[in-house]
Amino acid sequence: MRDVFRSIVVGVSEAETSRDAARTAVALAEATGATLHFVTAVTDGRVDVIEIGSDRFVVDAVESARLVLDDFIASLGTSVECTAHAVVQSPAKALIEVAEMHGADLIVGTPELQAGVLHDADDFVASGSSQGSSTVLPRNTSGS
Secondary structure, rough: OOOOOOEEEEEOOOOHHHHHHHHHHHHHHHHHHEEEEEEEEEEEOEEEEEEEEEEEEEEEHHHHHHHHHHHHHHHHEEEEEEEEEEEOOOOHHHHHHHHHHHOOOEEEOOHHHHHHHHOOOEEEOOOOOOOOOEEEEEEOOOOO
């Protein structure tokens, strides 16, 4: 089953169903040799600066989300090649953006998230399969 998929995108949030989808994506990537691209959506990309006396603290929502995502990826203990993306966008659009950037063959996520992907992307098909709390959407390669 190696080389069936070269690139898999998975959406991750704090929801346990999302983390289950990530575990499904890891299993698929390990079985196929695919690179795995983890995506978390950030609705507010604000950067706040807090000054206390002579100290200055910068709070970056996107960077904070990416660090949380990095910690989650590390907790999975996988040896597959992975990237982490924190994107200021709706969850479905963030997945599509990263899938297009990496030419993903597959998007894995919760059924609710996949409904948004199908609404916004023409090149992923609804003929995917359900794996417990995860839905797998392959890229449409038929050219239609």
